[in-house]
Amino acid sequence: MQSFYTMMMLGFLITMGCLFYLWQWMNYRGIAMDVDQLTKQHASQLYRIELLEVEIDYLTRPKRLERLASSLMQLQPPEHPPRFVSLNQVREIQE
Amino acid sequence: MIYSFKIRLLTIVGLVAVSLVIALGRSFQLQVLEGAHFEKLAQSQQQRTVVLEPKRGRITDRNGRILAISVPVKSLYANPKELESAQQTARILAPRLGLSYHKLKRKLSSKRSFVWLKRRIDPELAKALEKQLPKGIGFVDEFRRYYPQRSEGGQMLGFTGIDSQGLEGLEYQYESLLKGKPQGYIVEKEGTYRTVPLKGYPERPPEQFSLQLTIDSRIQHLTEKHIAQGVIEAQADRGTAIVMDSSSGAILAVASYPGFDPNRYRQFSRAHFLNRAVTSGYEPGSTFKIITLSAALSEGLISVDQNFDCENGEYKVGGHRIRDVKKHQQLSLLQVLKKSSNICAAKIGMRLSPHVFQDYIKNFGFGSRPDSGLAAEASGKLLPAKKWTAVDHASISFGQGILVSPLQMLVAINVFANQGKLVTPFTVQHAIDASGNSLKQIDPPGGSESYRFGPKESKRIIEPQVADLVREFMISVTQEGGTARRASIEGYQVAGKTGTSQVYDPKLGRYSKTQYVASFGGFTPAKDPRVSILVLIRNPRKSLYGGVVAAPVFREIARKTMLIQKVFPEPSQPNDQESIRISRND
Numbered sequence: 001m002q003s004f005y006t007m008m009m010l011g012f013l014i015t016m017g018c019l020f021y022l023w024q025w026m027n028y029r030g031i032a033m034d035v036d037q038l039t040k041q042h043a044s045q046l047y048r049i050e051l052l053e054v055e056i057d058y059l060t061r062p063k064r065l066e067r068l069a070s071s072l073m074q075l076q077p078p079e080h081p082p083r084f085v086s087l088n089q090v091r092e093i094q095e
Numbered sequence: 096m097i098y099s100f101k102i103r104l105l106t107i108v109g110l111v112a113v114s115l116v117i118a119l120g121r122s123f124q125l126q127v128l129e130g131a132h133f134e135k136l137a138q139s140q141q142q143r144t145v146v147l148e149p150k151r152g153r154i155t156d157r158n159g160r161i162l163a164i165s166v167p168v169k170s171l172y173a174n175p176k177e178l179e180s181a182q183q184t185a186r187i188l189a190p191r192l193g194l195s196y197h198k199l200k201r202k203l204s205s206k207r208s209f210v211w212l213k214r215r216i217d218p219e220l221a222k223a224l225e226k227q228l229p230k231g232i233g234f235v236d237e238f239r240r241y242y243p244q245r246s247e248g249g250q251m252l253g254f255t256g257i258d259s260q261g262l263e264g265l266e267y268q269y270e271s272l273l274k275g276k277p278q279g280y281i282v283e284k285e286g287t288y289r290t291v292p293l294k295g296y297p298e299r300p301p302e303q304f305s306l307q308l309t310i311d312s313r314i315q316h317l318t319e320k321h322i323a324q325g326v327i328e329a330q331a332d333r334g335t336a337i338v339m340d341s342s343s344g345a346i347l348a349v350a351s352y353p354g355f356d357p358n359r360y361r362q363f364s365r366a367h368f369l370n371r372a373v374t375s376g377y378e379p380g381s382t383f384k385i386i387t388l389s390a391a392l393s394e395g396l397i398s399v400d401q402n403f404d405c406e407n408g409e410y411k412v413g414g415h416r417i418r419d420v421k422k423h424q425q426l427s428l429l430q431v432l433k434k435s436s437n438i439c440a441a442k443i444g445m446r447l448s449p450h451v452f453q454d455y456i457k458n459f460g461f462g463s464r465p466d467s468g469l470a471a472e473a474s475g476k477l478l479p480a481k482k483w484t485a486v487d488h489a490s491i492s493f494g495q496g497i498l499v500s501p502l503q504m505l506v507a508i509n510v511f512a513n514q515g516k517l518v519t520p521f522t523v524q525h526a527i528d529a530s531g532n533s534l535k536q537i538d539p540p541g542g543s544e545s546y547r548f549g550p551k552e553s554k555r556i557i558e559p560q561v562a563d564l565v566r567e568f569m570i571s572v573t574q575e576g577g578t579a580r581r582a583s584i585e586g587y588q589v590a591g592k593t594g595t596s597q598v599y600d601p602k603l604g605r606y607s608k609t610q611y612v613a614s615f616g617g618f619t620p621a622k623d624p625r626v627s628i629l630v631l632i633r634n635p636r637k638s639l640y641g642g643v644v645a646a647p648v649f650r651e652i653a654r655k656t657m658l659i660q661k662v663f664p665e666p667s668q669p670n671d672q673e674s675i676r677i678s679r680n681d
Binding site for chain 1: 104160161164166167241243244245247312313315316317320655658
């Protein structure tokens, strides 16, 4: 009878061990899938950032800025170098 | 009772033991004896390899502004074997995809298990379709090359094909660096159709090298703008302009007009794709006289205080007549360049022996590729010295009978901005690997050609005294009485040389009387050069002369480039009332 109980105990322990292994395995798979999802989300967010970067570069391209500056703000690139004066000249003007 | 219980227990234990032995035996057979076979079967059923398409590296300008990038897009495919009704599916999808119903139905009725329906579809449409995809229709993630600056720098950048392979320009030139390698990882399929990544899962699709160019998109924009204006105003066929950093050789802008938008390259003819700054040759004309003069000065065959007889506008060499635009009698060396006399340049050039002259020409970089990193560089054409006739010798002296690329000419002009040193031009500052490291050199595995980026060592080809003297002459060209008065910029000193060359017509077998190339090449500020610029306008109809059509384009590009580079004009003299008035108003 003693050997029977020993066998039962052993069987119980093996079953528990298997259940624990199964639980661990399921847990691992669950985490692996979560990691997979997060990685995909991360990659998609990086792509979105990249797309925004491209959009910024598209919207701030020099040709567009020049067009907007001249049409909406009446700004023009400085045409006459004399607009730039030396510091001495500024002092003279102030005096 | 006990006996019967024992027998029953023993029977059960015996049965369990026998079952266990059978199970163990079967397990042994399946896992050990036939293990390899069943492992393969299981793997093919449970696992699959997902291949990630490589993401092409980006190309940016010197300030990190994106010039070319691959953006994720979706492509629609069908498995015709899984479709419930090809006719019904075609009826639903055709109007949404903008495809013909019959064409789509034919595709969907195919006996294959994979057909592309439409590649790289609009993201909005993909989002709308994703929610109601019929069975047998699916999406594949791909990348599409996008050029945010549109047509600016189009010829230099080139473009990629439908499978992201570089077809033109830098995209083609650096294909092996920009194109990533496909990377696979293994996933396990579950009963619920979910997949679990097992090993080798990359965080993002593999990305190869990105390139940071020397181009400044602001300078590129103004170069494109002014060369287009110049060509239109001169009623010319086309034009090219190159802006280069004088001391390092970094190319800041390369523009050809008319250009094309690489995002829509299929809508343009092949002629628009050519980066004419490096691919096409032209006869430089008078801009080449600076080479002739510096060679003769270096050899001690002429001196600065010498006068030359310009034969009153007409001179006969080997039975051919050489003419000047204006008649001149005696000219000093400075005036030969300032007035751009062909006759005197020919006389000076002919003092050099053909072999010595050819060596100087080669030292200035003509006859070999400039090695700037731009695609499809031409080496030009230089007749071997032993084959030169007297006319060839005389013509080459004033820039006819020699074929050079615009970039070669600019590199030669730049020698005078660097006190006689030839600076090799370059377009790529460095490559950036997937981890963000900047690399100046890449040695691809397999012993193929290595890539070197950044400035290269300069080479002295003429003495500084000779270079400085010719530079003084070049300054006079843009001053009162010179041929390029229109290149002068208020507040900056400009050194340069005009060129107006005839175009050889192969059909006529002689130089055309109607086709010309007008050019101006120079640098500014002349005493401490920051940028060297060449402007070339082909077949101008309004005026033939480089000083009239090319010099104003040079002036506009140079002036604005100086402001971008924060090189401000020399302050005007105190008696310049206008500057004070403007400042007061401001």
